[in-house]
Amino acid sequence: xxxxxxxxxxxxxxxxxxxxxxxxxxxxxxxxxxxxxxxxxxxxxxxxxxxxxxxxxxxxxxxxxxxxxxxxxxxxxxxxxxxxxxxxxxxxxxxxxxxxxxxxxxxxxxxxxxxxxxxxxxxxxxxxxxxxxxxxxxxxxxxxxxxxxxxxxxxxxxxxxxxxxxxxxxxxxxxxxxxxxxxxxxxxxxxxxxxxxxxxxxxxxxxxxxxxxxxxxxxxxxxxxxxxxxxxxxxxxxxxxxxxxxxxxxxxxxxxxxxxxxxxxxxxxxxxxxxxxxxxxxxxxxxxxxxxxxxxxxxxxxxxxxxxxxxxxxxxxxxxxxxxxxxxxxxxxxxxxxxxxxxxxxxxxxxxxxxxxxxxxxxxxxxxxxxxxxxxxxxxxxxx
Numbered sequence: 001x002x003x004x005x006x007x008x009x010x011x012x013x014x015x016x017x018x019x020x021x022x023x024x025x026x027x028x029x030x031x032x033x034x035x036x037x038x039x040x041x042x043x044x045x046x047x048x049x050x051x052x053x054x055x056x057x058x059x060x061x062x063x064x065x066x067x068x069x070x071x072x073x074x075x076x077x078x079x080x081x082x083x084x085x086x087x088x089x090x091x092x093x094x095x096x097x098x099x100x101x102x103x104x105x106x107x108x109x110x111x112x113x114x115x116x117x118x119x120x121x122x123x124x125x126x127x128x129x130x131x132x133x134x135x136x137x138x139x140x141x142x143x144x145x146x147x148x149x150x151x152x153x154x155x156x157x158x159x160x161x162x163x164x165x166x167x168x169x170x171x172x173x174x175x176x177x178x179x180x181x182x183x184x185x186x187x188x189x190x191x192x193x194x195x196x197x198x199x200x201x202x203x204x205x206x207x208x209x210x211x212x213x214x215x216x217x218x219x220x221x222x223x224x225x226x227x228x229x230x231x232x233x234x235x236x237x238x239x240x241x242x243x244x245x246x247x248x249x250x251x252x253x254x255x256x257x258x259x260x261x262x263x264x265x266x267x268x269x270x271x272x273x274x275x276x277x278x279x280x281x282x283x284x285x286x287x288x289x290x291x292x293x294x295x296x297x298x299x300x301x302x303x304x305x306x307x308x309x310x311x312x313x314x315x316x317x318x319x320x321x322x323x324x325x326x327x328x329x330x331x332x333x334x335x336x337x338x339x340x341x342x343x344x345x346x347x348x349x350x351x352x353x354x355x356x357x358x359x360x361x362x363x364x365x366x367x368x369x370x371x372x373x374x375x376x377x378x379x380x381x382x383x384x
Contacts, residue, residue: 037314038358040269040271040316040318040380041271041316041318043305043318044090044157044272044322045320046275047280047324048279048324048351049349050324052324053352055288056296059292060296063299064300064303065302065354068306068354068356068360070361070363071353071364072366074350075369076089078100080101081101084322085168085346086155086168086279087104087160088102088103090322092372093320094131094160095133096370096374096376104156104166105161106131106165107131125173126164126165128166133161135162138380141383141384143380143383144185144262144268144269145161146184146187146258146270146271147178148258148301149188149274150251150274152240154175154178154190155171155276156168157322158274162178162181163181172198172200182231187233187234187254188241189240191237191238192239209231212231217236218248219236222236222253223249227260229264232261234257243277243293244277244293250301251275254273255273258273267383270376275301278294278298282344285339309357318353318354318355318363319355320353321351321352324348324351327349329341362375
């Protein structure tokens with residue numbers, strides 16, 4: 001199954017690779033340069049600890065991350081817990097600030113503000129100790145922005161880059177903010193939060209959004225898309241996308257199309273791509289083969305990003321995790337390698353990160369997640 005998935009992803013990406021931004025490099029492998037990145041591709045593996053990468057390497061002949069020789073470990077704690085969640089875990093990368101578990105793009109003071117006057121906060125959720133994000137800075141500077149995920153695009157990780165709400169469960173409000181914010185690319189699930197079917201107000205945000213954006217709803221739509229300067233909105237499931245074995249489109253194809261669209265911006269871009277579902281396999285303590293399928297899907301998307309960076313040397317590719325999920329270890333059960341878990345929630349262990357391309361060397365070594373976030377903010381701020 002995994003080999004077939006990888007072959008399918010390779011065929012789709014290779015067939016359309018000429019549509020990406022033009023090559024400007026020599027074709028050699030660039031591990032890290034001191035240059036200022038023009039483009040940033042941030043890959044977030046939700047729940048991905050070291051054992052997840054080990055599982056992927058066992059499943060695949062080779063991994064894209066093997067090209068990334070700048071490596072380190074990330075301390076993933078949040079402001080209020082040694083064990084973070086995906087909301088705080090993504091907000092820290094988007095803003096450089098740790099916050100409380102459950103927070104989307106807002107700071108720790110939001111909790112006290114909500115306790116003091118919850119009605120006022122709910123009338124204007126984005127006013128609850130909002131944190132400036134890399135997307136806020138990029139949009140203000142004319143730099144392209146994009147979000148790609150295999151979850152709903154309103155889920156915690158992508159939401160943390162494009163929305164500001166006190167609680168991650170506020171997905172209808174997150175959709176409202178994403179629709180109103182001029183993010184160039186939104187690709188993932190969550191159509192119901194935009195078309196009204198999963199909204200308590202039944203509002204159809206797509207009516208206005210699709211009047212000024214290219215809107216896609218199927219893998220076939222994505223395969224035939226030709227980039228122009230309009231916003232690109234692809235919502236491929238009513239809520240969450242399917243698991244890797246049956247997912248259409250695959251994460252690699254969504255990443256390729258996002259780069260095709262964002263590569264048109266001469267000011268550069270910041271693209272966040274989340275492999276959302278390794279986390280879900282860990283929460284459910286699923287068999288090793290299911291973890292491996294998600295990880296190979298994620299690594300195939302990273303390969304697309306690395307190929308873009310090879311052709312466009314002013315690109316930084318950074319692979320991180322928000323946290324580890326499940327306390328996964330790999331053990332022998334008789335003659336078979338199997339997954340063993342210690343929890344159905346997250347753990348506080350440090351997670352590996354990998355960097356490649358322009359400015360990659362600054363991410364080497366042991367880093368706090370807020371250090372990584374601050375460096376990303378600095379990179380984008382210096383592009384203004």
